[in-house]
Amino acid sequence: MNAPHELPDVPEAVRRLPIRRLRIDLSTGFPRLWNGGEAFRTHYLNALSMSFPIGEQFFIDSVRKGVAMLPPEQQAAWADEIRGFVGQEATHRFLHGQFNAELERQGLKNHWQGWAAWRIKRGERMHPVNHVAVTAAYEHFTAVMATSLLRNPHMLAGATPDLALMWRWHAVEESEHKTVAFDLYRAMGGSERRRRLWFAYISVQFLFESSLQTFINLWRAGLWWQPRTWWQAARTLFGPRGVWATSFLPLLRYLRRGFHPNDLGDADEMAEWLRTQRDAYSIVAG
Numbered sequence: 256m257n258a259p260h261e262l263p264d265v266p267e268a269v270r271r272l273p274i275r276r277l278r279i280d281l282s283t284g285f286p287r288l289w290n291g292g293e294a295f296r297t298h299y300l301n302a303l304s305m306s307f308p309i310g311e312q313f314f315i316d317s318v319r320k321g322v323a324m325l326p327p328e329q330q331a332a333w334a335d336e337i338r339g340f341v342g343q344e345a346t347h348r349f350l351h352g353q354f355n356a357e358l359e360r361q362g363l364k365n366h367w368q369g370w371a372a373w374r375i376k377r378g379e380r381m382h383p384v385n386h387v388a389v390t391a392a393y394e395h396f397t398a399v400m401a402t403s404l405l406r407n408p409h410m411l412a413g414a415t416p417d418l419a420l421m422w423r424w425h426a427v428e429e430s431e432h433k434t435v436a437f438d439l440y441r442a443m444g445g446s447e448r449r450r451r452l453w454f455a456y457i458s459v460q461f462l463f464e465s466s467l468q469t470f471i472n473l474w475r476a477g478l479w480w481q482p483r484t485w486w487q488a489a490r491t492l493f494g495p496r497g498v499w500a501t502s503f504l505p506l507l508r509y510l511r512r513g514f515h516p517n518d519l520g521d522a523d524e525m526a527e528w529l530r531t532q533r534d535a536y537s538i539v540a541g
């Protein structure tokens with residue numbers, strides 16, 4: 256590990272992370288093919304959602320453990336930012352928990368959370384700097400995918416309106432708090448090498464697990480054998496404005512020495528979304 260850094264100079268505006276309550280109701284359920292009637296787009300996002308509640312709890316636990324490792328005089332300076340991060344992730348967990356419960360009612364099975372639980376148990380005794388590095392790596396994934404989701408409305412074209420709102424709100428907040436785990440990792444003295452190695456590991460794991468859970472969802476829904484499912488998959492993943500084309504290079508930027516999440520440069524778009532959707536949420540804290 257490197258010598259601990261000073262608290263990074265994060266702009267005040269970035270430090271303020273409001274906790275929002277979204278005005279949606281998932282209690283009445285939603286259609287099986289809620290994302291524009293498309294099998295692949297629906298079950299790919301369903302798979303991602305399945306990883307969120309356990310993953311986001313891990314992120315919350317990691318940053319709490321990480322902050323506790325800092326000298327007491329620094330911990331106070333981090334309090335607001337950590338409170339905002341925890342509040343946002345806890346709200347995401349809650350809504351995606353409701354969303355996932357409906358998926359279960361629809362007959363889908365969440366295997367990803369079991370894989371994640373096993374890994375979290377195995378890594379329990381690692382130094383917290385590793386937990387924060389893993390969190391920062393996942394947060395880069397979510398921030399890049401968030402930008403891609405906002406810039407490419409076709410990913411949610413025809414989606415049930417409350418669900419489209421939920422995914423975009425989550426995306427915006429992921430972008431909003433994308434620096435927290437990263438800056439904390441630096442403040443803990445985590446090295447560039449360790450940061451990049453964890454990112455490489457997480458990338459392989461994420462690609463494998465998201466693909467497998469998506470396939471399992473399609474299989475359980477009885478849709479995996481339909482040629483149009485795979486045509487949709489090719490278009491969604493590898494089309495000119497697909498996930499790969501819009502995310503691959505921004506993801507790789509994490510491997511650059513000296514990278515910082517603010518380099519993604521998407522703050523204006525996120526602020527614009529929050530402004531135009533002001534009626535869709537209330538701010539409960541922050």
Ligand SMILES: [Fe+2]
Pocket residue numbers: 311343344347425429
């Ligand atoms: Fe989240």
Ligand SMILES: [Fe+2]
Pocket residue numbers: 314344394397429432
């Ligand atoms: Fe996050």
